[in-house]
Amino acid sequence: MAQKIKALTPILTAQPVMPVVAVESARQAVDLARALAAGGLRAIEITLRTPAALDAIRCVVEEVPETACGAGTVLNARQYDQAVAAGAKFIVSPGATMEVLDAARDSAVPLLPGAATPSEIMAMLEEGFELLKFFPAEQSGGAAYLKSLAPVFPSIKFCPTGGVSTKNVNDYLSLPNVICVGGTWVAPKAAVEAGDFAEITRLAAEAAKLGKA
Structure with a gap:
């Protein structure tokens, strides 16, 4: 397990914000990954919330090699195996079940479980x-909740996701137990649908400059 944590750490420490995206097509995902990478965010979490997700991961892995592409919203062992087969470099789950943990134990691809x-x-x-x-x-x-956990669990580092925005991101990044945050604001749905990837690159560049206070 320590080796897997070691593999996941450089992905999470490379940028303060992990883009969390749902995509409607593989082509959209490739264009999005390129735009985010151009702004300095070279890791991306594609959630398994759309039918296109697995093909999108496969295409990003093949066509955007500078990006570490992970799979998010992985809820069971079947999805874990499918994401790994698609080439995902890391797996993210909103929680943790014994089924998901067993899949992680049997795989070389590291898991970021939710707690x-x-x-x-x-x-x-x-x-x-x-x-x-x-x-x-x-x-x-x-x-505030994460801050209260820090002295109790000093070895734990979190990637908070859900409701994180430009308004509160620095509150999270200033905490000693936050390694990065997951965010959707760097790839707003309207910009993606409009094909405004220049705007996404701009937002990514802003996010890449965020740091701990």
Whole structure:
């Protein structure tokens, strides 16, 4: 497990914001990944929320090699295996079940599991995970909640996702137990649908400059 954490760490530390996107086609995903990479965000989480997601991951892996493409909203072992077969470099789940954990244990592709309560965090520690997704971040207590967890779980680093925006992103990034945040604002749906990838590159460039206070 330590080796897998080691593989995931450089992906999460390379940029302050992980774009979390749902795409309608593989071509859209490739254009989006290129626009984000041009702005300095060279890792992307494509969520398995659309029928195009697996093909999108496959095409981004093949056509945008500078981007580390991961799969998000992975809910079971079948999806885990499908994402790995598509070439995903990392897997993100909103929570953690024994089925998903078993799939992670059997795979070389690292998992970022979700945990939001002290008991869930303790369970993940027992399984060897020290990098966790915190979802839905704002609805689960936000930055103030994560701050209260830091002295209790000093080895844990979180990627909070859900409700994170330009208005509160620095509240999260200033915390010692936040490794990066997941955000949708860097790839707004309207800009993607309009093909305004220059705007997405601009937003990505702004996000790439964010840092811990």
